[in-house]
Amino acid sequence: MRTILHRLLGLARARGFDAAGGGRRWEGARTVDGLNATILAGATTAARRAGWYARNNPWVATAVDSLVGNVVGAGIKPQSTHPDRAVRERLQALWLRWTDHAAPDGLADFYGLQAMAVRAMVESGESFARLRVASDAAGIPLHLELLDREQVPMDLHREIGGGARIRAGIEFDAAGRRVAYRVLSSRPGDPLGSLRMDPLRVPAADCLHLFKPLAAGQLRGITWLAPVLLRLHELDQFEDAALVKAKVAALFTGFITDPDGTAGGLSGTNTGGALTVGMEPGSLIPLPPGTDIRFSNPTEHDAYAPFVKNHLRAVAAGLGLPYELVSGDLEGVTYSSIRAGLIEFRRRVEQLQHNVVVHLFCRPVWERFVRLAVLTGDLPARDFDRNPNAYLGCEWLPPKFDYVDPMKDVQAEIMAIGAGLKSRSQAISERGYDAEQVDAEIAADRERADGLGLSFGQAASLQQKEAADG
Numbered sequence: 459m460r461t462i463l464h465r466l467l468g469l470a471r472a473r474g475f476d477a478a479g480g481g482r483r484w485e486g487a488r489t490v491d492g493l494n495a496t497i498l499a500g501a502t503t504a505a506r507r508a509g510w511y512a513r514n515n516p517w518v519a520t521a522v523d524s525l526v527g528n529v530v531g532a533g534i535k536p537q538s539t540h541p542d543r544a545v546r547e548r549l550q551a552l553w554l555r556w557t558d559h560a561a562p563d564g565l566a567d568f569y570g571l572q573a574m575a576v577r578a579m580v581e582s583g584e585s586f587a588r589l590r591v592a593s594d595a596a597g598i599p600l601h602l603e604l605l606d607r608e609q610v611p612m613d614l615h616r617e618i619g620g621g622a623r624i625r626a627g628i629e630f631d632a633a634g635r636r637v638a639y640r641v642l643s644s645r646p647g648d649p650l651g652s653l654r655m656d657p658l659r660v661p662a663a664d665c666l667h668l669f670k671p672l673a674a675g676q677l678r679g680i681t682w683l684a685p686v687l688l689r690l691h692e693l694d695q696f697e698d699a700a701l702v703k704a705k706v707a708a709l710f711t712g713f714i715t716d717p718d719g720t721a722g723g724l725s726g727t728n729t730g731g732a733l734t735v736g737m738e739p740g741s742l743i744p745l746p747p748g749t750d751i752r753f754s755n756p757t758e759h760d761a762y763a764p765f766v767k768n769h770l771r772a773v774a775a776g777l778g779l780p781y782e783l784v785s786g787d788l789e790g791v792t793y794s795s796i797r798a799g800l801i802e803f804r805r806r807v808e809q810l811q812h813n814v815v816v817h818l819f820c821r822p823v824w825e826r827f828v829r830l831a832v833l834t835g836d837l838p839a840r841d842f843d844r845n846p847n848a849y850l851g852c853e854w855l856p857p858k859f860d861y862v863d864p865m866k867d868v869q870a871e872i873m874a875i876g877a878g879l880k881s882r883s884q885a886i887s888e889r890g891y892d893a894e895q896v897d898a899e900i901a902a903d904r905e906r907a908d909g910l911g912l913s914f915g916q917a918a919s920l921q922q923k924e925a926a927d928g
Contacts, residue, residue, distance in 0.1 A: 493673045498626060501680050502612055505582040508683040511690055512581045517770060517784055518683065518690065525682075526577050526829035528807045530859030531571025534815060536824050537892050539851035545839075549849075550892070552831055555597045562592065562601040568823070571602055575668050575819055582607045584669035584679030587819070588641070588660060593925045596829050600923070604824060606645040611657060612678065614640055619811050626677045628667075639665045670810070693769045700762055778806050804859055816854045822853050859888040909914045 490496055511518040536553060538546040560568035561729070578585035586605035593599055610627040617623050621632025629638040640657035669679030683690070767787070774784040780799040782788055788796075828849050831837035842849055874880045883893035909916065 494626075494675070497676070497678050497680050498612060501583060501678060502608070504684050504687065505607065505681045507687055507691075508581050508583075508681040511683065511687065515690060515694065516775060520786070521773070521777050521779055521784045522577060524779060525580050525777065526573050528803075528859075529810050529815060529856075530569070530573045530576050534820055534854050534856045535569075536820070537853045537855055537887070538849075539853055540848050543894070545837075545849070549828070549831070552598060552836055553827065556827065559597060560600070560602045562590070564605055568602065570738055572815070572819065574604055575666075576815060578604070578607070579668050579670065579679065580682045582679070583681040583684075584667065586610055586639070586641070587666040587668070589664045589666070591830070598827055598834065600827055600830050605641060607646050607679075609642045610639055611642065614657065617881060628677060629659070629662075636662045636667075638662055639667070641665070645864070656731060659663060663822075666819055666822055667742060668815070670814050682777060686773045687771060689772055691775075693766065693773075696765070709779065770832050779803065779921075794906050800859075808856070811856045812854070820854055821852075825850050853887070855887055855891070 462475045484904040508518075512522050513519065538549045540546050540549065557568040560566075561571055561914070566574065575587060584607050586607065586609065588603045588605060590601045590603055591599050592601040614627045615623075615625055618629070622637075623630055624640060626642045628636055629640065631637050639660050639662065641660045642655065642657050646655075669676075670682070672680070681687075725844050767785070770785050771781045774781040777784070780796075780803050781805075782791060782796065828837070832839045832842050832849070837849075839849055871880075871885055875882055875885060886896050
């Protein structure tokens with residue numbers, strides 16, 4: 459056995475990975491020892507820097523808005539899957555009434571809170587929300603309170619006993635399950651916040667933690683701008699230097715020279731050692747004997763535009779966005795290129811919608827909403843205890859992406875439905891609508907049109923054809 463192990467070790471050394479090798483070529487290379495250790499050490503600093511750039515850098519502001527707009531749009535909306543149509547309709551009516559009162563401060567509805575939570579996740583790496591039962595709420599007594607990431611202290615670590623522990627403000631039981639969060643009443647450093655600085659224990663069932671997990675066992679999130687923050691900082695410095703250079707060059711119109719030093723005083727106003735000589739269109743200005751004038755001809759930075767464009771491409775790639783969405787530059791874009799880029803981008807968006815936003819944020823809200831609707835009697839459900847999954851079942855419908863070529867895409871969808879490759883319900887759901895509601899609206903429209911003697915679409919074409927044949 460030892461001989462076999464020695465031979466295997468010898469083969470490993472002889473045929474090692476270049477990526478794990480050493481030598482001069484790998485001098486200065488960096489490695490990541492542990493994701494949690496890296497996040498605990500620098501996530502707060504990175505999040506604060508990302509927040510500054512998201513509010514002061516136009517490219518970052520556009521990128522964040524684009525991510526939020528594509529992931530959330532007008533809202534990721536629920537559609538009950540209960541087998542009884544009456545129950546589904548009752549749930550949808552209660553939900554629509556509640557969404558306008560979801561925020562305790564009334565500044566946004568539930569879908570606005572979705573957008574704010576996703577924005578915080580992009581900028582800061584994570585966002586928190588607390589589910590609270592509000593006795594003064596209209597309809598279902600549920601409020602969704604968004605929290606700042608710093609209200610859950612990153613530096614709070616403690617052993618509770620019996621195998622339970624607190625890591626980065628999150629309480630775990632002996633089995634490693636999240637059971638509670640330690641939440642401050644206000645953001646540290648907020649001058650209008652509460653003076654109470656001891657964190658409150660909030661059960662995990664009442665707290666939503668939205669972040670994009672990168673590895674198993676990850677505790678907290680990292681800003682999505684982390685791969686590009688340094689590049690953005692250097693790009694800002696380069697643009698500032700280029701702007702200052704252009705401004706200084708524009709200040710100098712010309713320089714008066716006196717090679718012999720015999721010209722004496724020059725005409726004009728001397729203010730603080732700077733000679734001011736005014737020039738008007740068509741004017742001739744006499745110069746003292748022995749002087750000459752040379753006009754400034756500053757050199758331009760020919761590589762400015764390609765340099766900025768290359769950096770913005772790297773920023774877009776680091777954020778998982780097409781370059782055109784970050785820069786707004788559509789020069790040289792073709793139908794095929796923009797379609798290929800958007801298809802790949804939309805795959806990533808769909809993954810974020812269903813694997814992150816729906817799983818960590820939307821599902822717990824729906825479950826708490828349904829349970830409160832049953833408890834308050836707004837939703838009659840005598841069999842809820844026997845079969846809660848029937849009431850809690852739900853499909854989340856994200857907003858439909860706009861077509862690049864509407865005619866071709868709609869024709870392809872019609873062909874897929876006609877060939878039996880997809881159903882109308884699936885096609886309608888993919889657009890972010892409820893198939894039953896759409897069918898009811900179509901039937902109501904047809905009934906109203908028939909009552910008024912109106913005809914549209916295929917019916918109108920058939921009537922025109924019959925009139926022409928007759």
